[in-house]
Amino acid sequence: MAGLSEATMETLRSLARSVAQHRRNGGVLDGLPEEQQGYLQALGETQRTFFMEELARADAEEGKSRFRAMLGQWRPRQGSPDPEGAPRTAS
Numbered sequence: 439m440a441g442l443s444e445a446t447m448e449t450l451r452s453l454a455r456s457v458a459q460h461r462r463n464g465g466v467l468d469g470l471p472e473e474q475q476g477y478l479q480a481l482g483e484t485q486r487t488f489f490m491e492e493l494a495r496a497d498a499e500e501g502k503s504r505f506r507a508m509l510g511q512w513r514p515r516q517g518s519p520d521p522e523g524a525p526r527t528a529s
Contacts, residue, residue, distance in 0.1 A: 441484050450485060453477060454492035462500060 442450075453474060460470060467475070481489060 442488060446485070447488060450489045451492050454489055455496050458493055458496035458500060461497075 456474065457467070457470065457478075467478070470478070478489075
């Protein structure tokens with residue numbers, strides 16, 4: 439992103455991952471460590487935009503991982519009826 443150093447972008451990525459993990463664990467932004475809260479409050483517009491993009495990316499990756507895990511555990515039911523009541527056949 440224009441105007442941000444690589445170090446700043448990596449710091450914001452790390453912060454976004456931390457915030458995403460904190461929220462997944464049921465935490466709220468007010469429950470973040472004070473250092474992280476201060477950093478979030480001090481973000482400029484460019485930094486905030488980049489952070490929000492990284493936060494969305496971290497949330498999406500976690501959702502994809504959970505979906506893949508659920509798919510890996512899913513097994514179709516054999517012989518159970520479909521919504522119309524006709525039994526399914528094994529393929």
